[in-house]
Amino acid sequence: MTSRFIPKRPLFGQEARLGLYLTAPVILIMGVLVILPLILTVVESFYRVEQMKQGIPFIGFKNYANLMLDKDVLKSWNNTFIYVVIAVAIETLGGLGAALVLNKVKIGRRWLLAVVVLPWCLPPVVNAIIWLWIYNPSYGLLNALLRSVGLISESHVWFNDRFTGLLLVAVVHAWRMLPLTAIILLAALQSIPANLYEAARLDGASAWRQFWLITLPLISGGLAISLSQSTVFAFNLFDEAWILNGSSIGTRSLMVQVYMSAFQNMKFSLGMALSIMAMIASLIVSAIYVLRVYKETRFD
Amino acid sequence: MAQVSLNNIIKSYGSSQVMHGVTFDVADGEFVALVGPSGCGKSTLLRMVAGLEDISGGTISIANRIVNDVEPKERDLAMVFQNYALYPHMTVRQNMGFSLKLRNAPKTEIETRVAEAAGILGLKDYLDRLPKQLSGGQRQRVAMGRAIVRQPAVFLFDEPLSNLDAALRVQMRAEIRALHDRLQSTSIFVTHDQVEAMTMADRIIVLRSGRLEQAGAPLELYDRPANAFVAGFIGSPAMNLLRGQAVDGMIKLTPKLSVPLPAAADGPVIWGIRPEHLSLVPAGSEGALRVRVTAVESTGHATFVMGDMDGIMITALFTDRPPLSKGDQIYLKASPEKQHLFDTTTEVRIN
Numbered sequence: 109m110t111s112r113f114i115p116k117r118p119l120f121g122q123e124a125r126l127g128l129y130l131t132a133p134v135i136l137i138m139g140v141l142v143i144l145p146l147i148l149t150v151v152e153s154f155y156r157v158e159q160m161k162q163g164i165p166f167i168g169f170k171n172y173a174n175l176m177l178d179k180d181v182l183k184s185w186n187n188t189f190i191y192v193v194i195a196v197a198i199e200t201l202g203g204l205g206a207a208l209v210l211n212k213v214k215i216g217r218r219w220l221l222a223v224v225v226l227p228w229c230l231p232p233v234v235n236a237i238i239w240l241w242i243y244n245p246s247y248g249l250l251n252a253l254l255r256s257v258g259l260i261s262e263s264h265v266w267f268n269d270r271f272t273g274l275l276l277v278a279v280v281h282a283w284r285m286l287p288l289t290a291i292i293l294l295a296a297l298q299s300i301p302a303n304l305y306e307a308a309r310l311d312g313a314s315a316w317r318q319f320w321l322i323t324l325p326l327i328s329g330g331l332a333i334s335l336s337q338s339t340v341f342a343f344n345l346f347d348e349a350w351i352l353n354g355s356s357i358g359t360r361s362l363m364v365q366v367y368m369s370a371f372q373n374m375k376f377s378l379g380m381a382l383s384i385m386a387m388i389a390s391l392i393v394s395a396i397y398v399l400r401v402y403k404e405t406r407f408d
Numbered sequence: 409m410a411q412v413s414l415n416n417i418i419k420s421y422g423s424s425q426v427m428h429g430v431t432f433d434v435a436d437g438e439f440v441a442l443v444g445p446s447g448c449g450k451s452t453l454l455r456m457v458a459g460l461e462d463i464s465g466g467t468i469s470i471a472n473r474i475v476n477d478v479e480p481k482e483r484d485l486a487m488v489f490q491n492y493a494l495y496p497h498m499t500v501r502q503n504m505g506f507s508l509k510l511r512n513a514p515k516t517e518i519e520t521r522v523a524e525a526a527g528i529l530g531l532k533d534y535l536d537r538l539p540k541q542l543s544g545g546q547r548q549r550v551a552m553g554r555a556i557v558r559q560p561a562v563f564l565f566d567e568p569l570s571n572l573d574a575a576l577r578v579q580m581r582a583e584i585r586a587l588h589d590r591l592q593s594t595s596i597f598v599t600h601d602q603v604e605a606m607t608m609a610d611r612i613i614v615l616r617s618g619r620l621e622q623a624g625a626p627l628e629l630y631d632r633p634a635n636a637f638v639a640g641f642i643g644s645p646a647m648n649l650l651r652g653q654a655v656d657g658m659i660k661l662t663p664k665l666s667v668p669l670p671a672a673a674d675g676p677v678i679w680g681i682r683p684e685h686l687s688l689v690p691a692g693s694e695g696a697l698r699v700r701v702t703a704v705e706s707t708g709h710a711t712f713v714m715g716d717m718d719g720i721m722i723t724a725l726f727t728d729r730p731p732l733s734k735g736d737q738i739y740l741k742a743s744p745e746k747q748h749l750f751d752t753t754t755e756v757r758i759n
Binding site (some may be wrong): 301307312317321325326 | 458459481486489491495497507510558
């Protein structure tokens, strides 16, 4: 217990040096590909970097001020918040449902898991194109299905209505991201010892109360992780909105707006400022989940 | 308070039968230990009583009500699990009050009953802690507390002491027994440790491979085991069980070695003698067995002597610390009235 039994070591002992060597590649990659661009983006968002104009003068918060006033930007913020709410709701409820089913199924779980994971494995563009066909006004599956069950009498052009458009884009995004939530929650469910449920059955808990009082609190860590990742990804929604409805303002997401500002209108620094704001917003929302939902639990 | 009866209990998984018609009763207020080696079915049996495992055949009744198809929560019993199964996200207080809360008991009643149980178990200072902040022994007490606040008719214990260290196990053994004496509730205690069974139970039920081998008071099983399995299982160090041929009033253990037959028998038999029923005698005494000492182990209060007699291993136990060491030649004599004789094929007791 006393210090004379512990050999004196240099500041970076053998173990520490090994640790440094092992983390060096990750530090390097993260530094060059994430941290450095992030710093550059923050710095340049205070300048006027525009292809069409001479020089890159420092303009302080002018980019940010312009963004606050731009109607299209405000609309795309609004659209993105709607995407986040719909997508996170579908992914969390659907993912939890899928995880509970997968956790219960004994026979053929591997196959079912493979089926559930499939949409997540598809490239986002491929996924969106498949849904583009489904939503097609003249030969799409959605119109055909709804007509055949008699819910609609004639084919709809779905993206004519703003809210329907937002919903359909969010559904495509959720369809792709739901498997990740399902897998995170399945892992959390499987870490709950089975005899807690046996104890609960003896204590007199119905299936519903077992879920509410034992399962839910014990997967809160997994829920926080899945909620924050689905929020961050929904904030960054781009492919689905772009492919399904292009730059149309009714379904334009923040990321589409960033792309429009930076690469269509050639106002690079404006796009940078907007992406910084989007990052801060998604960080704030996920920080709320992590702080409120996540509780450290140890099962032993 | 209730009587538990198991009648011809059968359990099969698919085509393989693991429980072959076990029948026994646990009287109201009795403390019964189910013992047996790993895989004998003792835990399965307990889980069947709890309602956590389906019954393939036979009936289980609690307080004269057949409960085969009754939900666990309707059986009015509490169970203490081997790894305690405490809810990790609930404090000690919430863990203990959980079952009452589910029954919508009034808050004040939950408070008083939890406080009462915490008082009995010495948990008063830990009520607001989470299970992970407790030591193994304290978690064990919380698991007990969760059971006793319910005031159930029957307590079930599934190897509750096996995760504790040796000293704590001895202490909890006494505490559980004291608790039983205080609450007077029917208890079934599963263990693989025959010392636990011997020290705690009013009655022991020995199981092997899904069959009941013997049921009886601890000392009854120790003094008159019904068969060679129980004889070897109960008691530590284990009884010496030596195979031989009964001929002309003698048991021939080897061509050169014989002992007097303690009861009338003929043909192949198993001769049993507990280590403490062997005594050191001078060379040349009548009926003495010549043994070469191969190992001596002392625990302080007893000395175990392992020896070789004409190729057969035998263990003796002395409490007076004889000055023996490896390689010594000694003579042992078995007390005539403490010998056991079993049939070789059926393993059933003969004398």
